[in-house]
Structure formats: structure tokens, C-alpha cells
Amino acid sequence: MSTVYFLDLRKKYKTNVLVRFRKLIDTAGGLKILKKNTSCAIKTHFGEDGNVNFVSPLYIRYLTDLIKESDSRPFLTDTTTLYSGRRFRGESHLELAKDHGFDFVPVVIADGVYGDEFVKVNTSKVARLFATIDRFVCVSHFKGHLTCGFGGALKNVGMGCSSKGGKLDMHSLSKPEIDQETCTQCLQCYGYCAYEAIKKNKQGVTIDRMLCTGCCGCMSICPEHAIKFSWDVASTDTQKGIAQCTADIIKGKDVFYINFLINITPNCDCFPTNEPTIAPDVGILCSFDPVAIDQACYDMVKDAIDQLHPEIDPHEQLAFAQEFGAGKREYEIKIVSA
Numbered sequence: 001m002s003t004v005y006f007l008d009l010r011k012k013y014k015t016n017v018l019v020r021f022r023k024l025i026d027t028a029g030g031l032k033i034l035k036k037n038t039s040c041a042i043k044t045h046f047g048e049d050g051n052v053n054f055v056s057p058l059y060i061r062y063l064t065d066l067i068k069e070s071d072s073r074p075f076l077t078d079t080t081t082l083y084s085g086r087r088f089r090g091e092s093h094l095e096l097a098k099d100h101g102f103d104f105v106p107v108v109i110a111d112g113v114y115g116d117e118f119v120k121v122n123t124s125k126v127a128r129l130f131a132t133i134d135r136f137v138c139v140s141h142f143k144g145h146l147t148c149g150f151g152g153a154l155k156n157v158g159m160g161c162s163s164k165g166g167k168l169d170m171h172s173l174s175k176p177e178i179d180q181e182t183c184t185q186c187l188q189c190y191g192y193c194a195y196e197a198i199k200k201n202k203q204g205v206t207i208d209r210m211l212c213t214g215c216c217g218c219m220s221i222c223p224e225h226a227i228k229f230s231w232d233v234a235s236t237d238t239q240k241g242i243a244q245c246t247a248d249i250i251k252g253k254d255v256f257y258i259n260f261l262i263n264i265t266p267n268c269d270c271f272p273t274n275e276p277t278i279a280p281d282v283g284i285l286c287s288f289d290p291v292a293i294d295q296a297c298y299d300m301v302k303d304a305i306d307q308l309h310p311e312i313d314p315h316e317q318l319a320f321a322q323e324f325g326a327g328k329r330e331y332e333i334k335i336v337s338a
């Protein structure tokens, strides 16, 4: 059984919330994963244009101050996205992070400018940074999710620490294709593809599926957004992929998870809009087990999550993650008093 520490934000306290946040982390012993005089990544999500429900930079700044007190050097990180937006490429992702107030410690995009920097770990295309570090803090906003029912620590690691190509594997059964109507035949992708999968022929510029590795770097290169893919993977397979990638990414690492069960929106923070919340704020949870912490969050807002997408079974990501050795679904809650 794993332990999940819980700070209840539904109660009124005299102490300020950041002091209580510190007590939560101290009680859990979360910063024991730090090593003196070394850097420590904090994996989070900087939101999207038009969305303000992501975890507040005020909490994360406070967390970075605590890490500095332990003589460690914090930096923030996330990866590029599959959908086009400011997080699609590394440099615009950095600008977004700055615009959303994440400018108090260095920010690094873990899979590079084009999202093609990955290391294959088992079957997973892990963003290069996460294949090389041996510890990190994972800060997640727990909320509903269109494909998985909910998104929490498992999704933040499994999807969020994978490269663009890793995300493609979890969302699509096919390789990228070039839309001939949008393509201007500028050949930027042709010069970029290290696998010589992009061909120029009578049909125009095309991708040879046998040579293509699905790294997705060409998608970031194309100035016309002409390289596309199909979102054709069923929910069960996406959840299975997230669970497998999570297990592959965290294996042999020290990871401390913090889930914010507040601003519980129906969809993830990639949505460029602020939707009404589906449940009142609950609190902040932390654990060394990504399965247990997500199970605890889900149990606390189950009714609201289950009503969102009745056709999706959110238990699947928890069950797969446990099966693949990422953690345990059974947990005990330790309430942290103010």
C-alpha cells in the first residue's frame, strides 16, 4: 500500500496556504529526493493561450525556493505538443511559459525545439532530458480529459515526458502524411528528415511510411502545417500507452508527485479556453507513487469525472499503470494538519 499525503483546502485555516503547502511537502519528505549541488527538474504544464487553470506559478515559485534552500538548483520543464499552438515548438513554448509567469528559474523544453529529441526506452520515445535525469518533481493539475477521463500524474509523465513522436504513438495508429493541397513544395522537410523518408516525386512531396520513424520533427519544420496525422487511437489504447510510457520513464528514478485538485475543469490545460469547473476545489496531494496519487484524486471527484465521458473507463490507466509496475492502486491517506 502506498501513502498519499493530503492538504484539505476546503477547510478554513489561519495560516497562509503556502506555509501549509510547505508543511505538506515536509511531512511527505518529498525533497529527500534532492542531491546537494545538483539540478532538479520540475515537470509541469505552463497552460495554453486563453487558459488560466494550470497550476499557479506562485505555488511553483514557492516550491523552487524550497528546493534552493536544500542547496539544489531547480529548473522547470515540459515537452512540445502534437497539436498546433504555442507549445508546438520549443521556442514558442518558452515564450508562453514566460508570458504565464514562469520566469523565476530557467525553463528547458525536454524534447528540444522541434520535439524530435528522444531516447527509445523499451517501447517509449522518451524526451531526451527525461532519459538522462535520475530525479524530478512532477507537479500536475488533476482535471477531466477528453480521451482518458481524467488527467493527473500519470498523464503528466507518460504523455508529458514523451517526445512529439512518443505522443503520436499514443494518439495515432498511422505515420504523419503530407496534405498535398496545403504543401507548397518548399522542401524544408525534405532537407530536415534524417531518415530520408521524405521524397519528392510526381505526386509531390510525400512520406515513405517504411522509412519514417514517426519522430514528428518534420511537423515542427513545415511552415504551412501541411504535415498531419489522424487522431485515431481508441481511449483504451491511449491510456495503455500513457501507462507504459510512465513505467518506462520513472523506472530507476526518484520522483516526487504533487497533484493539485483545484480548478477541476472538464478538459486539460491544452485547451485555449477557461471552462466552468465540474467540482469544487478539494486540495493538494503528494506521494512517491503516481498510481496511488491519481487513484486518490479520482476517488475524491469520481462522480464529476464519471459524468463527463460515460463512454470512457478512467480505471484503465490506473489498472494498466499498476500492471506495468508504475505503482499501486491501493493507498492510505495521511491528512496534513495546518
Ligand code: SF4
Pocket (backbone or CB within 6 Å): 176, 192, 193, 194, 195, 196, 197, 198, 207, 211, 212, 213, 214, 215, 216, 217, 218, 219
Ligand atoms: S518523415 Fe518521419 S522520420 Fe522523417 S522527420 Fe518526418 S516523422 Fe520524422
Ligand code: SF4
Pocket (backbone or CB within 6 Å): 178, 182, 183, 184, 185, 186, 187, 188, 189, 190, 205, 221, 222, 223, 224, 225, 226, 227
Ligand atoms: S515543409 Fe511543408 S510545405 Fe514544405 S515541402 Fe514539406 S510538407 Fe510541403
